[in-house]
Amino acid sequence: MKPLAIIIPCYNMEKYILTALNSILNQENQESFCDVFIIDDGSQDNSLQIVEQFINKNKLNNFYFHKKNNGNWGSVINFAKNNLNLNSQYVTILDADDYYKEDLFAELKKHIDNNYDLIFTGFYEIKKKSRIHKGYLIPNKGDQIIAKKYMRFPSLIPLCKFFKTKLFTQLNDLEEKVSYQDIILWNKFIDLAENFYYIKKEYGYYLNHREGASSTQPFNEQRIKIMMKIINHLLIDKDIYLNGYLMALLMHLKKNTPKKDRKFIKLEGEFQSIRKFKLLWCPFGTRIIVKIGMFLYLNKLLINGSF
Incomplete structure (x- = not known):
């Protein structure tokens, strides 16, 4: 069993997907630490070819590519839960237009065996004109276990949130062909979970202004x-x-x-x-x-x- 499974939903992400994939490839001991599942949700651009070329070029045995008909973000998560072998301690979702800092896995290794239901970190927001800001953090909280009551907070994007796999797979299926299902996923997971560990440092980059994203509609x-x-x-x-x-x-x-x-x-x-x-x-x-x-x-x- 590997420590981590990474689910990457991909729909028309030819401009961004390589940055996301390279941010995993460049992590310390990534092959022994994680399995990566890229799930193409019916892309109509060159995303499919880019991913296949990336896997073949780098001879990656822990990167797996799946294709499905378009059904929106929630359908990708359902597909992952119901069809993939998520044989890992933790699972996370990396949207294809986001990416990780190079030292994320090294940090996770310090905490992965402590049996937390959720490990999560800060991140950077990349706004228009490439302005970078610190993402939402819990005020006045450093690296520590966080009480459940603090977990209902505004930043519900999946970036840098690492769910215990055995709880993640218990979640009911999300609604398909509908946006904003990350809100449902987050809050329903918090209902199931009991202990949470927060790392008050930024380990990812969130693209907050991409054209076509649900948040910009x-x-x-x-x-x-x-x-x-x-x-x-x-x-x-x-x-x-x-x-x-x-x-x-x-x-x-x-x-x-x-x-x-x-x-x-x-x-x-x-x-x-x-x-x-x-x-x-x-x-x-x-x-x-x-x-x-x-x-x-x-x-x-x-x-x-x-x-």
């Missing part, structure tokens, strides 16, 4: 309906810390949605439970201001269920 009717479906799905958990994240997400939606489309921001079911929420991912003073702002900003939504 406009806040139109389609995007809002998908996000509300996810929010309403997660509301059934009635976790006060998850509710804090959902409140922040609703606030973000309202802020960015044109007035004509705000009618699609609609809570369903027992949505009043979201009134009981706590925020732990921002400093105390900011937390009070944000909490008051949420109640004022979303008062109509919380009373009527819709704007």
Whole structure:
């Protein structure tokens, strides 16, 4: 059993996939440390040929390439869980437009045998004009075990998050042909997991402005309906810390949605439970201001269920 399995979803990533693959190839003892599963989700560019040439050129026995019909990000994760031999201690997802720092594996080796359910690190965000910023980190927390209540935080991209494989494979299948399923995957894994280790150092690079990425799509009717479906799905958990994240997400939606489309921001079911929420991912003073702002900003939504 190897320490790590890396799942790489790939759809029309000919401009980026080599950077992601090389960031693994250049890691210390990568062949003995990990298996890499590149899953092409019906690409229509040269991604397929680029990956095959890379594997053959470097004679890689631990890189595996799979092709499937297009079904969006969630379908790739389902394919990996249901069809691959994820015989590893941990599994992680590296989106094909992201990549790792060269010393990531050396750091992971220090912690991989401590039986944490999740190991995660910081990362850098690459924004427009190649500006690089530190990614979201848990405030005032260094390298240490993190309480479960702190795990409902805004940065849900899969980069530099290493899930215990036996828990990862227990997750229900994600919805296919729908965006933003990383939100569901993260929160459902946190439901299953019990212990978390945080490394407060940046070990990856997240491309935050790629054209065509779901995060850059406009806040139109389609995007809002998908996000509300996810929010309403997660509301059934009635976790006060998850509710804090959902409140922040609703606030973000309202802020960015044109007035004509705000009618699609609609809570369903027992949505009043979201009134009981706590925020732990921002400093105390900011937390009070944000909490008051949420109640004022979303008062109509919380009373009527819709704007």
